[in-house]
Amino acid sequence: MTLINSGSIPDVMKPSIIREGRPFPLGATWDGLGVNFAIFSANATKVELCLFDIDGRQEIERIELPEYTDEVWHGYLPNARPGTVYGYRVHGPYEPDAGHRFNPNKLLIDPYARQLVGELRWGPEVFGYQLDSPDKDLSFDERDSAHLVPKCRVIDPAFTWGPERRPQIPWENTVFYEMHVKGFTALNEKIPPEERGTFAGLASPEVAAYLKALGVTTVELLPVHAFLHDSYLTEKGLKNYWGYNSIAFFAPHAAYLQTPFANEFKEMVNQFHAAGIELVLDVVYNHTAEGNELGPTLSLKGIDNASYYRLMPDNKRFYINDTGTGNTVNLSHQRVLQMVTDSLRYWVQEMRVDGFRFDLATILAREPYGFDEGGGFLDACRQDPVLSSVKLIAEPWDIGPGGYQVGQFPPGWAEWNDKFRDTVRAFWKGDEGKLSDFASRISGSGDLFNKRGRRSWASVNFICAHDGFTLNDLVSYNDKHNEANGEENRDGHSNNHSWNHGEEGPTDDPEIHALRERQKRNLMATLILSRGTPMILAGDEFGNSQRGNNNAYAQDNEITWMEWAKIGPEDRTMLAFTRKLLEIRKSFPILNRGRFLTGNYNEELNVKDVAWLTPDGSEMCEQHWQDPNAKCFGMLLDGRAQATGIKKQGSDATLLIVFNAHHDVVNFTLPAVPEGKDWVNLIDTNEPDRTEHPAFDFGHVYAVTGRSLLVFALIGEDKQLWRLRNAGSMRDIDNWVGAAPEA
Numbered sequence: 159m160t161l162i163n164s165g166s167i168p169d170v171m172k173p174s175i176i177r178e179g180r181p182f183p184l185g186a187t188w189d190g191l192g193v194n195f196a197i198f199s200a201n202a203t204k205v206e207l208c209l210f211d212i213d214g215r216q217e218i219e220r221i222e223l224p225e226y227t228d229e230v231w232h233g234y235l236p237n238a239r240p241g242t243v244y245g246y247r248v249h250g251p252y253e254p255d256a257g258h259r260f261n262p263n264k265l266l267i268d269p270y271a272r273q274l275v276g277e278l279r280w281g282p283e284v285f286g287y288q289l290d291s292p293d294k295d296l297s298f299d300e301r302d303s304a305h306l307v308p309k310c311r312v313i314d315p316a317f318t319w320g321p322e323r324r325p326q327i328p329w330e331n332t333v334f335y336e337m338h339v340k341g342f343t344a345l346n347e348k349i350p351p352e353e354r355g356t357f358a359g360l361a362s363p364e365v366a367a368y369l370k371a372l373g374v375t376t377v378e379l380l381p382v383h384a385f386l387h388d389s390y391l392t393e394k395g396l397k398n399y400w401g402y403n404s405i406a407f408f409a410p411h412a413a414y415l416q417t418p419f420a421n422e423f424k425e426m427v428n429q430f431h432a433a434g435i436e437l438v439l440d441v442v443y444n445h446t447a448e449g450n451e452l453g454p455t456l457s458l459k460g461i462d463n464a465s466y467y468r469l470m471p472d473n474k475r476f477y478i479n480d481t482g483t484g485n486t487v488n489l490s491h492q493r494v495l496q497m498v499t500d501s502l503r504y505w506v507q508e509m510r511v512d513g514f515r516f517d518l519a520t521i522l523a524r525e526p527y528g529f530d531e532g533g534g535f536l537d538a539c540r541q542d543p544v545l546s547s548v549k550l551i552a553e554p555w556d557i558g559p560g561g562y563q564v565g566q567f568p569p570g571w572a573e574w575n576d577k578f579r580d581t582v583r584a585f586w587k588g589d590e591g592k593l594s595d596f597a598s599r600i601s602g603s604g605d606l607f608n609k610r611g612r613r614s615w616a617s618v619n620f621i622c623a624h625d626g627f628t629l630n631d632l633v634s635y636n637d638k639h640n641e642a643n644g645e646e647n648r649d650g651h652s653n654n655h656s657w658n659h660g661e662e663g664p665t666d667d668p669e670i671h672a673l674r675e676r677q678k679r680n681l682m683a684t685l686i687l688s689r690g691t692p693m694i695l696a697g698d699e700f701g702n703s704q705r706g707n708n709n710a711y712a713q714d715n716e717i718t719w720m721e722w723a724k725i726g727p728e729d730r731t732m733l734a735f736t737r738k739l740l741e742i743r744k745s746f747p748i749l750n751r752g753r754f755l756t757g758n759y760n761e762e763l764n765v766k767d768v769a770w771l772t773p774d775g776s777e778m779c780e781q782h783w784q785d786p787n788a789k790c791f792g793m794l795l796d797g798r799a800q801a802t803g804i805k806k807q808g809s810d811a812t813l814l815i816v817f818n819a820h821h822d823v824v825n826f827t828l829p830a831v832p833e834g835k836d837w838v839n840l841i842d843t844n845e846p847d848r849t850e851h852p853a854f855d856f857g858h859v860y861a862v863t864g865r866s867l868l869v870f871a872l873i874g875e876d877k878q879l880w881r882l883r884n885a886g887s888m889r890d891i892d893n894w895v896g897a898a899p900e901a
Contacts, residue, residue, distance in 0.1 A: 177224075177234040179232045180232060181232045184270045186244065186270070193235050195233050195235070197223075198462070198493045203250045203251075203260075205247075207221045207246060208247055214309035217304055240312050240314035245265040246266045254451065257464035259460060259463040260463075263302055266456065267457040268457075272310075274310060275309045280389045281303075282301070283301040294451075295452055295475070310409075320428070324431065327512075329615040332549070333692050334374070334618065334691065334694065335369060335372075336380070336693055336694070341719050342696055346359075346720075355414070357382075357414050357416070357426040366430050367894070370433050371737070371887060372699060373736075373743075376437070381517075383441065384406040384409040385403040385404050385411055386405050388403060391712050396714075399711055399718060403442075405446060437511050438511065438515055439514050441515070443522060444486060444518040444522060445487060453484055465493065480558030498535070506548055513548040513550060515551040515552075517553055519553050520552075521561075522536075523535055524556075531567060536567070554567055568610075569611055572691060574693075578688070585819050586819055587819075592819075593785075600687075602754040603617045607754070608754045614689045614754045615691045619691065619692050619693065622695040622698055623695055626708050626709075630703045632656045633659060634659075634674060635656055636658045637662070637706075644712075659674050675701075678698075680865065680867045683867045686739040687739065689754065722894070735846045737891070746811055746813060749795075751801055763805075768794065773825060789820040790818040792829075795815070798832075812872035816870075818865065825861055828855075828856060828857065831872055838854075839854065843863075843866045843868070854870075
C-alpha cells in the first residue's frame with residue numbers, strides 16, 4: 159500500500175490486516191492481542207480509519223472499516239498496539255439543510271478516544287465549508303485538516319492501584335473544595351517546575367495533606383476532559399482556562415499531563431484516596447467545541463451531525479442553542495445517551511472518581527418538549543448501578559426555555575443552590591428585608607428541596623465559585639473589572655451583591671481593611687455552619703484575589719493562579735479560622751444532620767429543632783420577620799431534637815449562632831436552655847485570633863460587634879465541655895503554603 163504524506167518513511171509498506179472485529183465496545187480497545195475499532199454513525203456511507211506516526215504528524219495508512227452492524231462501523235487490527243495514533247474520515251452526504259455535514263477531507267476525533275495527541279491549530283482547513291464563500295456553510299471545503307487537528311491514541315489501561323479504596327464520604331459529612339488543576343499548583347514552589355499545572359503536580363502528597371488538614375473532604379476539579387481553546391481567544395492571545403469547551407469525553411486534557419501517559423490521572427486519584435479525600439469532576443456534556451453551523455468540523459459534526467446534535471426542527475441547517483455556545487448535544491438519541499453514560503462509567507470504574515458536577519445540567523434532562531425530571535438521562539443515571547452509587551451534582555439551569563430548575567431534580571441528586579449564594583451575600587451586605595429568606599437558606603432551603611424524601615445535603619451551598627468574584631474580591635469591589643478579557647468589560651455578571659466597604663479594590667485604610675476581613679469571616683462561617691453541603695472555592699480560605707475579574711475564564715495567568723508565596727499574617731489568620739470552622743462542623747453532629755430544620759414543635763419530645771431568637775432572647779414572631787430593618791437574630795439548634803426519623807430524643811450538643819448584619823453593636827441576651835448551665839463562646843468573627851473560649855451565664859448580655867457572627871455551645875450540668883476533633887496539623891498546612899512569617 160502506498161503511504162499518504164510519507165515523507166522520509168518508505169514509499170511502500172505491507173498493508174495492515176483488517177478483520178471484521180466487533181461493534182462493541184465503542185472506541186479503540188486493546189485486548190492484549192490487537193485493537194478493535196468501533197464508531198457509531200447512522201447516516202455515514204463509509205468510514206476510514208487513518209493511522210499516523212507516533213507523533214501524529216504523518217498519516218501512514220487508511221483502512222476502510224469492513225463491517226457495519228446496528229449503525230456501528232467496526233474492524234479489528236491484530237497488529238495494532240497501545241500507542242497507535244489514529245483518527246477517522248467519515249463519508250456521507252453533505253446536505254446542511256437536512257442536517258448532514260459529512261466531509262472526508264476532515265480528520266475526525268473518535269468520541270471514545272482515551273487520549274489525544276497534539277493540540278488544535280486554527281486554520282481554514284478545519285472547517286467543513288469555505289470560510290470565504292458567500293454561501294458560508296452551504297459550500298464545501300476539500301482541503302485536508304489532518305495536519306491541524308489532535309489525533310487519538312490507543313492506550314493500555316493497566317494500572318496497579320495497590321491498597322487504594324474509595325473514601326465514600328457520607329453526604330452529611332461532605333465538604334466540597336472547587337479547584338483548578340493548573341491554578342492550584344502553577345505558582346507553588348514546593349512542586350517541581352515541570353509538574354506545576356498538571357495531574358502529577360496535584361499528586362504531590364503535600365496537596366492531599368494540606369486539604370486533609372484544612373478539613374475539606376471532596377475535591378471538585380474544573381473540567382479535565384480534553385477541551386479546545388476558542389479561535390477568538392487565541393487571536394487575542396488568551397486561552398479557554400476553565401475548560402468548558404469539551405471535544406473528547408473519555409480523554410484527560412493533554413496539557414494537564416506531565417508524562418505521555420493517561421494513567422498519570424490515576425496516580426493523582428491514588429494520592430487523594432490514600433488521604434481519604436474524594437475526587438469529583440466538573441463535566442460538560444451539554445455542548446462541544448464544534449460550535450454552530452459556522453464552527454469547525456472536528457468530531458461529532460463530521461461523524462453524524464444529525465444524530466449527535468439538537469437541530470432546529472423546521473430547518474436542520476441550524477442548531478438549537480440552549481447552552482449559549484452554539485450547539486446542544488442531543489441526549490434524546492439512544493447512542494448519544496450511551497456515549498455520555500459510557501463516559502461517566504469509564505471515569506468511575508476505570509479512573510475511579512467519586513462523582514460528577516454537571517455543567518448546565520438542565521440541558522441533560524431536556525427532551526424536545528422541555529425539561530423532564532423523568533427524562534432519559536436522569537432515568538439512566540438513577541437505574542445504573544455504577545452511576546447511582548457516586549455523588550451526582552447538578553448545576554440546575556441553562557438559558558433555554560424553562561431552564562431554571564433549582565429544586566426540581568429527582569431524589570439522589572444534589573444541586574448547586576444559587577439562592578443561597580445571592581441571599582447570604584445580600585444579607586451580609588446589609589440589604590433590607592432579607593431575614594426570612596436568609597433563615598430559609600441557612601436551614602437547608604427546605605422550601606426548595608424538602609420533598610420526596612430528599613435530604614438537606616441536596617442543597618450545595620456556596621458563596622463563591624469559579625464563575626464570579628472570589629471571596630476577597632466580593633468584599634473589595636462594587637463592580638466587575640474584566641478588562642483583561644478583551645471585551646471592554648462587557649462580559650460577566652453585573653449584579654454580584656458585592657460591596658467594597660468604602661473604597662474600590664486594594665486599600666490602605668485600616669478600618670475598611672478590618673471590616674473586609676471580618677466580612678470574609680462572616681461569609682465563610684455562614685457557609686460552613688449552614689444546613690446543607692458547603693462548597694469552598696479554592697483560595698477563599700486565605701483571601702485569594704482575581705483583581706476584581708468575575709469572569710476569568712480566559713485568564714491562564716497570575717490573575718487566576720493561586721499566589722501561595724504572597725500569603726501574609728492576615729491570610730494565615732483567615733486560613734486558620736476556616737480550618738477551625740471546619741473542625742467545629744465536624745465535631746458537632748447537629749451541624750451535619752441530613753434533616754431539614756423546620757422549627758416545628760415536637761410535642762412528644764417537648765422541643766423544636768430550631769428556634770429563631772430576637773436580640774432580647776425571646777422567640778421571633780411574624781412582626782420581627784417582616785421588619786425590613788431587622789438585621790440581627792439568633793439561631794438556636796437544640797441537641798435534644800430527633801436526629802433521624804425515629805421519634806426519640808437526640809443527644810447532640812446544643813448550639814446558638816448569632817448573626818448581626820447591622821452596622822453597629824447589638825446587645826444580645828443569651829437564652830436559658832433546659833438541661834444546660836452556661837454558654838461557651840466558640841467563634842466571634844470580631845476576634846478570630848482568640849485562643850481562649852470564655853463561658854457566659856444564661857441571661858448574659860453579649861455586645862455583638864456590628865457585622866459579626868458568633869457561635870456558642872451549651873455546657874451541660876455535668877460541665878462537660880465541647881471538644882474539637884482536629885482533622886490535621888498546621889504543620890501539614892505549613893508544608894504547602896510555607897512556614898508562618900516571623901513576627
